[in-house]
Structure formats: C-alpha cells, structure tokens
Amino acid sequence: MVTAPANSTEPRASAKGADVVISVDAMGGDSGAATVVSGIAHSADKNPAIRFIVHGPEAELKRLIGRKRGLAERCDIRHAEGVVRMDDKPSQVVRNAQGTSMWSAIESVREGEATVAVSCGNTGALMALSMIRLRKLPGVNRPAIACLWPSRNPSGFNVMLDxxxxxxxxxxxxVQYAMMGASYARNGLDIPHPRIGLLNVGTEEHKGRAELRTAHEMMGQAATTGNFDYIGFVEGGDLPSARVDVVVTDGFTGNIALKTGEGTAKLVGDFLKQAFNNSIMSKFAALLAMTSLKRLQKRIDPRRVNGGVFLGLNGTVVKSHGSADATGVSAAIRLAFQLAQSGFQERLAARVAQGAALPVPGDGGATPAGQQGQS
Amino acid sequence: MVTAPANSTEPRASAKGADVVISVDAMGGDSGAATVVSGIAHSADKNPAIRFIVHGPEAELKRLIGRKRGLAERCDIRHAEGVVRMDDKPSQVVRNAQGTSMWSAIESVREGEATVAVSCGNTGALMALSMIRLRKLPGVNRPAIACLWPSRNPSGFNVMLDxxxxxxxxxxxxVQYAMMGASYARNGLDIPHPRIGLLNVGTEEHKGRAELRTAHEMMGQAATTGNFDYIGFVEGGDLPSARVDVVVTDGFTGNIALKTGEGTAKLVGDFLKQAFNNSIMSKFAALLAMTSLKRLQKRIDPRRVNGGVFLGLNGTVVKSHGSADATGVSAAIRLAFQLAQSGFQERLAARVAQGAALPVPGDGGATPAGQQGQS
Known part of the structure; x- marks a missing residue:
C-alpha cells in the first residue's frame, strides 16, 4: 500500500492502494544488464511499494534476477532479443526497433501495464521511439527533456528543460516548457509553486533573440494558468541559484549548458584530486578531510541527479545516464517511482490542456480563469 | 626595447624597438579608478616595456598615479569627465558617450597613439562604441568576443568565441570566428597551428542546427587558408578538453556556456569551502592542504582568465571583468601587451582578408592557394 507523503494536501491521482509498476529496459546502457538488475534490486530493497517489468534476453535476466533474494517475485520478465546500441542513429532505430528491449519497455507504458519507463540507452533513439509509440500529448508541439541541476535551493536541485x-x-x-517544468517540479521535487526563469544572455528586457522576448511577454499570462511564479530572464550563472526553481531554454542551449556544467564540475574535481596528490602533507590532509570531501562529492555526484525526464508524451519516460552504475540506475528508478506515485502524467496532461487554451499575445483572446490547482 | 619571444620565427609586425602603449579606461568598473591604477602599477613593475595612456578625471588620476613610485613618467593622463555606468543601455551610451573615459580610451587606439585599449566597463557599451569608432575590419560581417577557458592543455587555457x-x-x-580565433590563439597563446572545434549538441555530422552543418562543411576549406586544424563538432564537455584549442560558437550559446561554467566552478568552490568548514578536523585538513588548495584556486581563478578580446575591428580592445581587482586588471593588461607586441592586429586583418576570398560551398570558386603563414 502506497501512502501519500506527509506534505501532500490532496489524494494522489494514481497508484492508490496498489504497487507502482516501473518498466525497465535492462539493455542498451554502457555497463550491461547486470548493472541494471543491481539497480533494480537496490530500489526493491529500499521501497517495498515498487514492482518491475524488466525487458531483455529472458535467460540472462532470469539468472541475474534469480541471484537477488526476493527479487524474482517482484519482477515480470519480458523477453526481447534486440538491443539498441549507443551509437545507432535514431532514424535507423525507428525502422528496426521492434523486438528490442527499448521498444518493449516503452510498450509496457503504452499498454498501461506500467506507469513509467526507465532506460539507460541511446537518448536520441529513446526519444524517437517514445514519440512514435506514445505520441505527443494533445496540445504539445515539442516534447522536452528535463534534467536536475545541483543547486543552492533547499531541495538541492533545480530543473532545467529542454x-x-x-x-x-x-x-x-x-511557454509550454514552463508549464511542463512547473508540473514536474511540483510532482518530482515537491515544490508547490515553482519559480520559473527564462535563460538568456542578460536579465534586461531588450536582451536576446526575438523568440525569447516574445516568450517573456507570454510568460506572465501562462504563470496564472500554470500555477508558477515567472521571475523573468536568468543567466547561465543562475542555473544553480536559489532564486529560481525551473530554468526554461531551447534544447540546443540546454544541452550545451548541461554538458558545460558537467565538464566544468569534472575539471574542478580533477584539479582538486591533483592538488591533494601534490605532496605527502596534502595527501594526509585529504585523509583527514575524507568525510567532508565525500559529502562534497555526493552533492555534485552526477549519479544523484541521474534521470532526464521526457515531458509532453502520453506516458512518462525516464532516461538514465548511459554510463550509470547500480546507484545511478536506482536513482533513476526512485525518480520514476516518485513521478508515478504522484500521478504526474495525468496532472501534466491536464495542465497542458489548460495551457493550450492560452491566447497568443496580440490575439485579444480571453484568459481562462479559475484553473489553478496542484497539477 | 621590446624583444621578440624565443619561439618567434619571424620579425614581429609592430612595436619593434619601441615601448608598447596600452590605452586604459580607468573608470566604469565596479571598483573604481584606484583599483585600475593599482593594476597598471603592478603591470608597470613587472614589464618595463609598457607605457600607458590613462583616461578619466585628471585630478583624481594624477593623485592616484602620483602615489605609485615611478609610474607618472610612464603614464599620459587624458582628462575625461563622463563615465559609462554598468547599467547604462548601449543604445543610450552611443548617443551620449563623447567625453566619457571609455570613448576616450577607444579614441587613442583609433588615432594610433596606443595599440590596444583595456576597459573594465559595461561590455555592451564597450562593443557598441568600439564598433562605431573603430569600425569593422574590411570583410568582417560580425565582430566577436573571445574568452579564455581553463583547460587541460599545456598552456592551461582554451579559447572560446563568440x-x-x-x-x-x-x-x-x-567560419570567420574560426579564422579570427586561430589568429588569436597563435598570437595570444603561442599555439602555432591551433585545433578548432565547432560547438554542437553531438559530434555526429547530422546533429544540430542547419547553419552548423553548413559551417562544418565550410571549415575544411577555411582550415588551409586560416592555418588551423579543423577537428569537427565538439560538445559542452569538451570546452576544457586537451583535444581542442579554440571552440567556435554563436554569441548566445557562448555567453550561456561561459556563465554556466563560471557559475558551476563557483558552486563547486562554495561547496568545497562548506565541506572544509564542516568540523574541526576538516578545518585542520584545510590548513594542511593550504598550499595545494591555493594552487587549485589559481588554476580556476577567473582573474587569471580575465580579458575578453574584441575581434574583427580596426583595433584591438580587451574587456576586463567589471568586478576585476588589481590582479585582474593587470592580467588584462598583460594580455593586451602580448597582443600588441605580437602584431596581432595586422596579422588578423591579413588573415581575414584572405578568408573573405574563400568560396561559399556550392559556388565552385577556386581556392586561393599558398597563403599559409603565421598570422
């Protein structure tokens, strides 16, 4: 029996009274099925309210799952021979994906057997297959991928999308990303009224590209319907800031920012390691500071922020990092569980439907009123 | 008397046999004229081959410069009452800038009294004034700002622009940014044959926006003329990489990446400080590791990478960080000196002129041959 978290003020929309079922693609990541099954086992230990549908070669999965005590009873195995490789082109995958574990994992969500799918596979292929099999939510033009960003906020994370x-x-x-991102922050991070910022090269109104200035104008309107605070333009330096919860940008800029942030954190981490390896004294110091350094590492550990979420489809898909280890896979499953349990998908769909009725600036259309809620 | 560096294989194009003159805007930064004059004094101490033209309120500058031993003989003061503020809009500045220290600093380069101008002021205003007073180099469509990025390369830096x-x-x-960036890396960082990468969301040829795929095709051609290696698409994580020297991107993406990188480094640094303040033991460890940590700090210190360079104008302008302290100002002056001494401006102009003759793909035009050199 799943109980709603203490800070919830209303009944959850789904998964009440039943276990949450997560569909997991066991193949396609860099480290293979054994790692994924270890992640599943870790999640199963921590959370008695999850069941799994696991997709991949039956014999191998049976053997791996059989080794973990009590896991077999909580897993349905779906046999799938094929594997989508990390270097397969999405356009080719789309033609030949039937029978792969990735296809099968999405199919379980499509057929309503599972609430959320998790895969460590090829991002482009996963998005292409998800688009084709789950289809876009009515009213959504472009789906988006949302990621978590280590931040100075109490939750420890901000959301960025696309x-x-x-x-x-x-x-x-x-504007639609803002609506979807707000819904994700509410249901995934328990932030009731998220603050949204629009990523730009400066905070003044005249800055940036034309579409950003138009979106800036439209955001005020969307904020009421979307139940968020629009704080205006933010800059790259604000991504970890405590003055914003969700940063909205296009997928090109967002991808560059994400990889730049990861690359910079890794550079500083490597320089730090070199600094501590510099002398006997610094090595001794590292030993003394071990606990504190481990805490630091945990705060910026990419495995903890593991899980890009695909938003705007008829079903939720969590993309785990291709190189995720068991801890990373387990983090992605925990996120999938949180979203499934909160009824995120239904709430997001309702919110998008409201947003689709919003007038475009200059149309003079009426604003739908009284539509605020907790979705 | 300025002598060419040991690794130079040909006579330098400018400043031979005479002191290099740098034009410095003393106003407009966050920390005022005293900080800028301290930076000038520091540079003057380190390098006997620089002279300065300093722009700002005469009485104040006279007093500040008079306090530093031997500095007055190496500085010409140009009186300017007005100051461009950090929050002035570039469009307004352009109308009212005459008589400001920023205008006056650019004027010294325009009139050929100084080789390079340095300012800590408002970036947008500085670019707008530089465009109006210095004008674009013949053949340049869009000028660019290049920054230095801490990297794993032996020089410690990569270049990113715009x-x-x-x-x-x-x-x-x-493509023009690639030519200009290569010239900057050669003259500013002493990298004879720089490796250029084009920033994208993936390294495969089909990735990214249309203009990136077109630029990708054109780069091979430009590489011969521009005397650089084109290594193809790079991702955000490659910005500090040792496999590239210059990363080319549009000014929107570049600005977001720059500020994201700075913000991430600051976040990790703050988390590190918190980690070391966590217990008596970790504080003691920090004390032991002080030397190593200071070395780390130096490697990622934004003051060391201080100095965005405006490329593509009839004159070189170095933008120092608005919040730069004396060390930061001095770093910007050192960069200005290096560029002035290497004859960068003339070399860049020659290179751009060659590049302007390059055919656009599909034109079928002949390639200018035999134009490689060290500019």
Whole structure:
C-alpha cells in the first residue's frame, strides 16, 4: 500500500492502494544488464511499494534476477532479443526497433501495464521511439527533456528543460516548457509553486533573440494558468541559484549548458584530486578531510541527479545516464517511482490542456480563469 | 626595447624597438579608478616595456598615479569627465558617450597613439562604441568576443568565441570566428597551428542546427587558408578538453556556456569551502592542504582568465571583468601587451582578408592557394 507523503494536501491521482509498476529496459546502457538488475534490486530493497517489468534476453535476466533474494517475485520478465546500441542513429532505430528491449519497455507504458519507463540507452533513439509509440500529448508541439541541476535551493536541485529533445523552440514552445517544468517540479521535487526563469544572455528586457522576448511577454499570462511564479530572464550563472526553481531554454542551449556544467564540475574535481596528490602533507590532509570531501562529492555526484525526464508524451519516460552504475540506475528508478506515485502524467496532461487554451499575445483572446490547482 | 619571444620565427609586425602603449579606461568598473591604477602599477613593475595612456578625471588620476613610485613618467593622463555606468543601455551610451573615459580610451587606439585599449566597463557599451569608432575590419560581417577557458592543455587555457558580441551567427560568421580565433590563439597563446572545434549538441555530422552543418562543411576549406586544424563538432564537455584549442560558437550559446561554467566552478568552490568548514578536523585538513588548495584556486581563478578580446575591428580592445581587482586588471593588461607586441592586429586583418576570398560551398570558386603563414 502506497501512502501519500506527509506534505501532500490532496489524494494522489494514481497508484492508490496498489504497487507502482516501473518498466525497465535492462539493455542498451554502457555497463550491461547486470548493472541494471543491481539497480533494480537496490530500489526493491529500499521501497517495498515498487514492482518491475524488466525487458531483455529472458535467460540472462532470469539468472541475474534469480541471484537477488526476493527479487524474482517482484519482477515480470519480458523477453526481447534486440538491443539498441549507443551509437545507432535514431532514424535507423525507428525502422528496426521492434523486438528490442527499448521498444518493449516503452510498450509496457503504452499498454498501461506500467506507469513509467526507465532506460539507460541511446537518448536520441529513446526519444524517437517514445514519440512514435506514445505520441505527443494533445496540445504539445515539442516534447522536452528535463534534467536536475545541483543547486543552492533547499531541495538541492533545480530543473532545467529542454536539454536536448529538440534543437529548436519557438516562443509558444518555451511557454509550454514552463508549464511542463512547473508540473514536474511540483510532482518530482515537491515544490508547490515553482519559480520559473527564462535563460538568456542578460536579465534586461531588450536582451536576446526575438523568440525569447516574445516568450517573456507570454510568460506572465501562462504563470496564472500554470500555477508558477515567472521571475523573468536568468543567466547561465543562475542555473544553480536559489532564486529560481525551473530554468526554461531551447534544447540546443540546454544541452550545451548541461554538458558545460558537467565538464566544468569534472575539471574542478580533477584539479582538486591533483592538488591533494601534490605532496605527502596534502595527501594526509585529504585523509583527514575524507568525510567532508565525500559529502562534497555526493552533492555534485552526477549519479544523484541521474534521470532526464521526457515531458509532453502520453506516458512518462525516464532516461538514465548511459554510463550509470547500480546507484545511478536506482536513482533513476526512485525518480520514476516518485513521478508515478504522484500521478504526474495525468496532472501534466491536464495542465497542458489548460495551457493550450492560452491566447497568443496580440490575439485579444480571453484568459481562462479559475484553473489553478496542484497539477 | 621590446624583444621578440624565443619561439618567434619571424620579425614581429609592430612595436619593434619601441615601448608598447596600452590605452586604459580607468573608470566604469565596479571598483573604481584606484583599483585600475593599482593594476597598471603592478603591470608597470613587472614589464618595463609598457607605457600607458590613462583616461578619466585628471585630478583624481594624477593623485592616484602620483602615489605609485615611478609610474607618472610612464603614464599620459587624458582628462575625461563622463563615465559609462554598468547599467547604462548601449543604445543610450552611443548617443551620449563623447567625453566619457571609455570613448576616450577607444579614441587613442583609433588615432594610433596606443595599440590596444583595456576597459573594465559595461561590455555592451564597450562593443557598441568600439564598433562605431573603430569600425569593422574590411570583410568582417560580425565582430566577436573571445574568452579564455581553463583547460587541460599545456598552456592551461582554451579559447572560446563568440561569447556575446552578437546573439546570432550564420555559417559564414562561424567560419570567420574560426579564422579570427586561430589568429588569436597563435598570437595570444603561442599555439602555432591551433585545433578548432565547432560547438554542437553531438559530434555526429547530422546533429544540430542547419547553419552548423553548413559551417562544418565550410571549415575544411577555411582550415588551409586560416592555418588551423579543423577537428569537427565538439560538445559542452569538451570546452576544457586537451583535444581542442579554440571552440567556435554563436554569441548566445557562448555567453550561456561561459556563465554556466563560471557559475558551476563557483558552486563547486562554495561547496568545497562548506565541506572544509564542516568540523574541526576538516578545518585542520584545510590548513594542511593550504598550499595545494591555493594552487587549485589559481588554476580556476577567473582573474587569471580575465580579458575578453574584441575581434574583427580596426583595433584591438580587451574587456576586463567589471568586478576585476588589481590582479585582474593587470592580467588584462598583460594580455593586451602580448597582443600588441605580437602584431596581432595586422596579422588578423591579413588573415581575414584572405578568408573573405574563400568560396561559399556550392559556388565552385577556386581556392586561393599558398597563403599559409603565421598570422
């Protein structure tokens, strides 16, 4: 029996009274099925309210799952021979994906057997297959991928989207990202009234590209319907800031920012390691500071922020990092569980439907009123 | 008497046999004229081959410069009452800038009294004034701002451009950025044959926006003329990489990446400080590791990478960080000196003129041959 978290003020929309079922693609990541099954086992230990549908070669999965005590009873195995490789081109995958574990994992969500799918596979292929099999939510023009960003906020994270579903975004798409991102922050991070910022090269109104200035104008309107605070333009330096919860941008810029942030954190981490290896004294110091350094590492550990979420489809898909280890896979499953349990998908769909009724600036259309809620 | 560096294989184009003159805007930064004059004094101490033209309120500058031993003989003061503020809009500045220290600093380069101008002021205003007074180099469509990025390369830095001169860039502009960035890396960082990468959301040829794929095609051609190696698409994580020297992107993306990188480094640094303040033991460890940590700090210190360079104008302008302290100002002056001494401006102009003769793909035009050199 799943109980709603203490800070919830209303009944959850789904998964009440039943276990949450997560569909997991066991193949396609860099480290293979054994790692994914270890992640599943870790999640199963921590959370008695999850069941799994696991997709991949039956014999191998049976053996791996059989080794973990009590896991077999909580897993349905779906046999799938084929594997989508990390270097397969999405356009080719789309033609030949039937029978792969990735296809099968999405199919379980499509057929309503599972609430959320998790895969460590090829991002482009996963998005292409998800688009084709789950289809876009009515009213959504461009789906988006949302990621978590280590931040100075109490939750420890901010949300950024889109980080690479589409290299383009018009003003209307950006407004829709804001709606979807707000819904994700509410249901995934328990932030009731998220603060949204629009990523730009400066905070003044005249800055940036034309579509950003149009989106900036439209955001005020969308904020009421979307139940968020629009704080205006933010800059790259604000991504980890405590003054914003969700940063909206196009998929090109978001992907560059995400990888730049990861690359910079890794550079500083490597320089830090070199600094501590510099002398006997610094090595001794590192030993003394071990606990504190481990805490630091945990705060910026990419495995903890593991899980890009595909938003705007008829079903939720969590993309785990291709190189995720068992801890990373387990983090992605925890996120999938949180979203499934909160009824995120239904709430997001309702919110998008409201947003689709929003007038475009200059249309003079009436605003739908009284539509605020907690979705 | 300025002597060419040991690794130079040909006579330098300018400043031979005479002191290099740098024009410095003493006002407009966050920390005032005293900080700028301290930076000037520091540079003067380190390098006997620089002279300065310093722009700002005469009485104040006279007093500040008079306090530093031997500095007055190496500085010409140009009186300027007005100051361009950090929050002035570039469009307004352009109308009212005459008589400001920023205007006056650019004027010294325009009139050939100084080789390079340095300012800590408002970036947008500085670019707008530089464009109006110095004008674009013949053949340049969009000027660019290049920054230095801490990297794993032996020099410790990579170059990225554009980081915010213009929010847009067509394929031809990106190719021109590659030519200008290569010239900057050669003359500013002493890298004879720089490796150029084009920033994208993936390294495969089909990735990214249309203008990036066109630029990708054109780069091979430009590489011969521009005397650089084109290594193809790079991702955000490659910005500090040792496999590239110069990363080319549009000013919107570059600005977001730059500020994201700075913000991430600051976040990790703050988390590190918190980690070391966590317990008596970790504080003691920090004390032991002090020397190593200081070395780390130096490697990622934004003051060391202080100095965005405006490329593509009839004159070189170095933009120092608005919040730069004396060390930062001095770093910007050192960069200005290096560029002035290497004859960068003339070499860049020659290179751009060659590049302007390059055919656009599909034109079938002949390639200018035999134009490689060290500019």
């Amino acid at each position: 980080v690479g579903a589409d290299v383009k975004a018009e003003a209307q798409d950006l | 980081v915010g001169a213009d929010v847009k860039a067509e394929a031809q502009d990106l």
